[in-house]
Structure formats: C-alpha cells, structure tokens
C-alpha cells in the first residue's frame with residue numbers, strides 16, 4: 214500500500230462538491246488525483262435514450278460500486294488505473310477512459326459516497342458539502358441546461374420524481390458519516406484554507422513515513 218491520503222467529498226446535487234474539489238485540487242496540483250463517483254454510473258447499453266432518461270439516478274443502486282472499490286484498491290496499491298468516463302448528455306458511459314495515477318492525495322467526489330460502507334471506509338477524511346435545497350436546484354437548473362443538454366421541463370420532472378425524494382432518503386442521511394461539514398462548497402475560502410492546511414500536513418507525514426522506511 215502507498216501513503217495515499219483519500220479525501221471523500223459528498224453532498225447533494227448542486228451543493229458545490231465539484232467546485233470544492235476543484236479549489237482543493239488547485240492547491241495540490243501535481244500531488245493529487247481525482248476519481249468521480251459519477252463516472253461509475255452503470256452502463257445501460259440495451260436501453261433507448263428515452264428509457265435511460267427516465268431511470269432513477271439518485272438511488273444507490275444506480276452506481277457500480279463494486280467496480281469503483283476494485284479501482285480504488287488498485288490505485289491505493291500504487292497502480293495507474295484506467296477508469297470509466299460518464300456522458301450525462303446521453304445518460305450512458307462514454308467510449309473513452311481516464312487514466313488515474315497514484316498520488317499523495319486522492320480526491321473522491323460524489324453524491325452518495327458515504328452511503329456505501331466500503332467507500333466510506335476508504336476515505337481518510339470525509340467532507341459533506343451542505344447547501345440549502347432551493348439554492349441547489351437553482352444551480353442545477355442552470356448547469357443541466359448549459360452542460361448536460363437538458364430542458365427545464367425534464368429537470369423539473371426528474372427533480373420531483375427522483376432527485377428530491379432520494380436526497381431526503383439517502384444523501385441527507387449519509388451526512389452523519391462526515392468528519393467535516395462545509396456550507397456552500399467551493400466558495401468557502403475559510404474552509405478551503407483549513408482543509409488545505411490539514412492536507413499539506415498529511416503529505417508531510419506520508420513523506421516522513423517513507424523516509425523512515427528507507
């Protein structure tokens with residue numbers, strides 16, 4: 214096993230997980246890698262686009278966590294690993310893959326990371342990004358129209374049918390497993406400073422452990 218320190222960043226849709234992850238990664242360029250839980254949405258090759266667009270993507274079973282655990286263990290064992298890439302515009306896995314290299318810090322980001330005990334246990338630090346539901350849906354509408362090719366009607370229907378009830382049943386309840394709760398995510402400069410300071414100290418501790426092994 215390597216000295217990789219795993220940081221799990223979870224929270225509701227539109228909470229600011231990706232923004233926080235980007236801000237933290239910016240502080241550890243060259244010393245961190247990233248795995249996104251979204252990329253482990255299951256393949257649905259046998260369904261049509263319309264059928265895929267009506268699936269429940271906010272239930273824990275929508276993800277292939279067995280594959281994610283397998284890949285995490287490879288990366289944590291020091292192996293560069295080809296990981297899947299998800300295409301939200303077609304509701305399916307993309308043809309390409311993404312090579313994740315081992316690094317002193319591994320950021321793991323996703324909606325339901327803390328629901329699965331195996332994923333929780335692999336996170337040395339668990340951060341939950343907590344943002345009010347009205348703010349999250351406003352952000353999601355904008356993002357899903359611009360980046361994910363969705364209509365306002367489809368976002369409204371999906372939010373009421375699956376996103377909101379699943380958030381209340383699974384995502385919100387997984388908050389209790391967090392070590393740290395960050396309001397507002399990527400624009401919370403104080404939280405970013407504190408977390409970045411802690412991670413820098415973890416990298417130093419890892420280096421000291423390596424030096425002692427020599």
Ligand SMILES: Nc1ncnc2c1ncn2[C@@H]1O[C@H](COP(=O)(O)OP(=O)(O)O)[C@@H](O)[C@H]1O
Pocket residue numbers: 224225226227228229230231232233352353356397398399400401
């Ligand atoms: N604190 C913030 N204030 C304003 N907009 C934000 C903030 N955090 C994130 N956003 C924007 O909201 C959208 C969703 O944020 P994102 O980080 O992708 O959320 P998540 O990964 O949790 O779904 C993005 O367009 C992002 O730029």
Ligand SMILES: Nc1ccn([C@@H]2O[C@H](COP(=O)(O)O)[C@@H](O)[C@H]2O)c(=O)n1
Pocket residue numbers: 225226227230251254270271301303304305323324376
């Ligand atoms: N084909 C899909 C797959 C997932 N979603 C939605 O994505 C959300 C998770 O991503 P965030 O960046 O917002 O955390 C989740 O709430 C799913 O509803 C989708 O719309 N289509």
